[in-house]
Amino acid sequence: MTTEPLISPSPKHPGSARVAPASEGPHPFLDKEGHKIQALFDEIAPRYDVLNRLFSCFIDLWWRKKAVKSLRAKTGSCILDACCGTGDLSNALLDQVPGAVVIGSDFSLPMLLSGKHHRRDSKKLALVHADTLQLPFPDHTFDGVMVGFGIRNVVDLDAALGELRRVLKPGGRLMILEFTPVRQRWLRPFFNFYQGKILPSLGNLLSRSKMRAYSYLDESVRDWPTAERLADKIRATPFHAVNWRTLLPGNVAVHEAIRA
Numbered sequence: 027m028t029t030e031p032l033i034s035p036s037p038k039h040p041g042s043a044r045v046a047p048a049s050e051g052p053h054p055f056l057d058k059e060g061h062k063i064q065a066l067f068d069e070i071a072p073r074y075d076v077l078n079r080l081f082s083c084f085i086d087l088w089w090r091k092k093a094v095k096s097l098r099a100k101t102g103s104c105i106l107d108a109c110c111g112t113g114d115l116s117n118a119l120l121d122q123v124p125g126a127v128v129i130g131s132d133f134s135l136p137m138l139l140s141g142k143h144h145r146r147d148s149k150k151l152a153l154v155h156a157d158t159l160q161l162p163f164p165d166h167t168f169d170g171v172m173v174g175f176g177i178r179n180v181v182d183l184d185a186a187l188g189e190l191r192r193v194l195k196p197g198g199r200l201m202i203l204e205f206t207p208v209r210q211r212w213l214r215p216f217f218n219f220y221q222g223k224i225l226p227s228l229g230n231l232l233s234r235s236k237m238r239a240y241s242y243l244d245e246s247v248r249d250w251p252t253a254e255r256l257a258d259k260i261r262a263t264p265f266h267a268v269n270w271r272t273l274l275p276g277n278v279a280v281h282e283a284i285r286a
């Protein structure tokens with residue numbers, strides 16, 4: 027196994043994304059066309075991890091640690107980390123189950139490569155350059171599939187869930203860690219201010235993002251279904267034993283399910 031990307035199937039997103047004008051109105055990448063999302067993550071890749079830690083006050087590490095437990099991975103389990111980015115979720119899993127084998131896939135090569143310096147164990151983590159909508163794996167390959175803060179960016183949620191199900195073994199476990207609308211009314215003004223004002227202005231500045239990646243982050247989270255709605259979609263894929271819980275401070279949810 028290697029930490030260099032194994033397969034480069036040239037994800038089918040020709041053309042380059044145009045820079046979004048900093049005007050009022052919905053962010054132009056909210057349509058989530060693959061080539062735009064890919065370009066956006068290519069752009070912020072060098073500073074992605076640092077800004078994650080900064081803006082979450084390091085809570086993101088704890089979210090991932092809690093979330094990977096849902097997969098109940100064991101020594102020898104083969105786990106897919108789809109939309110793996112720099113590999114933080116893969117690392118969290120390998121920290122807990124050093125004997126597992128993780129394959130991380132992502133369509134942004136700069137994201138895959140910029141996580142290289144903090145990978146835990148190159149023998150247990152392989153990287154694949156691939157679109158989550160067209161995973162280059164046979165049916166029933168994995169014991170577990172996880173996605174951390176990635177599925178919100180995929181243009182077709184139902185198709186992505188179907189593809190994740192396809193590569194899971196029957197009885198295999200799915201885990202999705204994703205932002206979720208805050209349920210507590212009294213917390214909403216704080217999140218609206220932080221996520222809607224502080225995060226976009228500071229994030230766009232510090233990441234030097236011409237595509238206004240952190241404005242997209244805010245708007246894509248607002249546009250994202252409630253945890254109940256996401257659970258319904260997972261159930262409809264179909265998966266069974268679908269459960270979810272929120273993690274503190276309430277803006278993140280972990281969904282888990284078993285492949286029917």
Ligand SMILES: C[S@@+](CC[C@H](N)C(=O)[O-])C[C@H]1O[C@@H](n2cnc3c(N)ncnc32)[C@H](O)[C@@H]1O
Pocket residue numbers: 060063064067108109110111112113114115131132133134137156157158159173174175176177179180181
């Ligand atoms: C917010 S980052 C999350 C990275 C990582 N999972 C984490 O926990 O930090 C989202 C990642 O999803 C990837 N992504 C979005 N849509 C994708 C798709 N259709 N296929 C593959 N990767 C995708 C992006 O390139 C990016 O690296």
